[in-house]
Amino acid sequence: MLRLYDYLDSGNAYKIRLLLSQLGLPFERVEVDIRQGTTRRPEFLAKNPNQRIPLLEWPDGRRLAESNAILFHLAEGTAFLPDDAWERAETMQWMFFEQYSHEPYIAVVRAWHHNGLVEENSAALPAKMEAGNHALNVMEQHLKTCRFFAGDRYSIADIALYAYTHVADEGGFDLAGYPAVGDWLERVAGQPGHVRIADPVGTLVSWP
Amino acid sequence: MLRLYDYLDSGNAYKIRLLLSQLGLPFERVEVDIRQGTTRRPEFLAKNPNQRIPLLEWPDGRRLAESNAILFHLAEGTAFLPDDAWERAETMQWMFFEQYSHEPYIAVVRAWHHNGLVEENSAALPAKMEAGNHALNVMEQHLKTCRFFAGDRYSIADIALYAYTHVADEGGFDLAGYPAVGDWLERVAGQPGHVRIADPVGTLVSWP
Numbered sequence: 001m002l003r004l005y006d007y008l009d010s011g012n013a014y015k016i017r018l019l020l021s022q023l024g025l026p027f028e029r030v031e032v033d034i035r036q037g038t039t040r041r042p043e044f045l046a047k048n049p050n051q052r053i054p055l056l057e058w059p060d061g062r063r064l065a066e067s068n069a070i071l072f073h074l075a076e077g078t079a080f081l082p083d084d085a086w087e088r089a090e091t092m093q094w095m096f097f098e099q100y101s102h103e104p105y106i107a108v109v110r111a112w113h114h115n116g117l118v119e120e121n122s123a124a125l126p127a128k129m130e131a132g133n134h135a136l137n138v139m140e141q142h143l144k145t146c147r148f149f150a151g152d153r154y155s156i157a158d159i160a161l162y163a164y165t166h167v168a169d170e171g172g173f174d175l176a177g178y179p180a181v182g183d184w185l186e187r188v189a190g191q192p193g194h195v196r197i198a199d200p201v202g203t204l205v206s207w208p
Numbered sequence: 209m210l211r212l213y214d215y216l217d218s219g220n221a222y223k224i225r226l227l228l229s230q231l232g233l234p235f236e237r238v239e240v241d242i243r244q245g246t247t248r249r250p251e252f253l254a255k256n257p258n259q260r261i262p263l264l265e266w267p268d269g270r271r272l273a274e275s276n277a278i279l280f281h282l283a284e285g286t287a288f289l290p291d292d293a294w295e296r297a298e299t300m301q302w303m304f305f306e307q308y309s310h311e312p313y314i315a316v317v318r319a320w321h322h323n324g325l326v327e328e329n330s331a332a333l334p335a336k337m338e339a340g341n342h343a344l345n346v347m348e349q350h351l352k353t354c355r356f357f358a359g360d361r362y363s364i365a366d367i368a369l370y371a372y373t374h375v376a377d378e379g380g381f382d383l384a385g386y387p388a389v390g391d392w393l394e395r396v397a398g399q400p401g402h403v404r405i406a407d408p409v410g411t412l413v414s415w416p
């Protein structure tokens with residue numbers, strides 16, 4: 001069975017739980033407490049030298065890191081990744097946008113709030129908020145005329161961007177200023193097989 | 209003809225110049241001085257609301273942003289992107305690694321050096337250097353047993369990682385500590401059709 005090295009509060013890991021659920025693929029999940037340094041222990045480093053979850057492991061021992069690369073691989077040949085070359089390109093464009101221009105701001109500020117780190121990062125906070133709001137504004141402009149991010153239908157680009165956008169308020173981002181984003185969040189949450197970030201999906205197993 | 213909104217000193221833009229050259233595709237290039245705020249002017253915002261180069265534009269008006277998404281699209285169906293599904297997944301893994309765990313450190317510190325911004329960023333510099341060296345170490349571990357990043361041959365994963373690694377010394381990173389990375393840099397530079405970051409490729413046109 002597929003095994004996901006996971007962390008329930010991580011939006012990057014949630015992307016994988018969501019797609020696996022929508023694909024109907026059974027999986028084991030290992031909860032890796034990233035706050036306790038577990039990803040820097042030798043047994044995890046042997047699996048991912050970059051010290052990050054999510055990490056997906058196949059029964060034959062193959063492993064894949066990087067949430068959006070995992071989405072890409074699981075989605076190839078399914079309705080979650082367009083067949084059309086240009087729509088695939090747009091899908092990738094939004095997924096790289098998510099990792100470079102969105103996640104480092106919206107996810108990071110949320111993590112500061114969740115882990116009591118806002119105070120010690122107060123000097124960096126305004127720039128993080130400004131960049132996060134810039135990302136939300138780029139999304140808003142796109143969603144004013146498009147229902148989804150690529151190919152006019154739900155795809156892994158939407159999953160990638162939904163993961164941290166739908167909990168952006170937990171980092172102090174006010175989504176009321178982005179009504180088209182709000183409507184899109186509802187469309188994503190209404191997709192068949194949708195699960196929420198804290199939903200108990202997969203089979204929890206202990207490790208190591 | 210294809211038109212690249214470009215900036216000669218940018219490694220992200222260089223990725224596209226390098227692949228277009230190796231594919232033998234003619235292109236126009238527009239030099240966008242990102243230091244002068246050109247990417248925030250209305251005429252550029254209309255092309256990329258995310259205010260970034262590189263941006264590739266097709267004669268029919270289609271545009272694609274995000275350097276690694278552009279690489280992906282140009283490489284589909286060519287020898288620069290593996291056909292095998294698992295090798296494609298590994299290619300994407302390393303490209304997302306590059307944008308998330310490598311570029312924000314190695315490229316950013318280089319840009320500070322090139323633009324006289326080291327002093328004002330001195331507080332952030334040690335953490336940037338540590339994370340950049342971590343990325344180089346992850347690459348070194350991989351390259352100790354593999355000639356290239358995916359599929360045992362040169363691909364867009366190598367182009368993506370080469371772009372800023374080969375000029376990492378300009379940001380004060382000492383590549384002498386990463387001999388397998390050094391050997392790989394030579395293998396990449398020895399590929400047919402290789403061009404250097406400052407090589408005058410494409411046809412320079414004025415804009416707007």
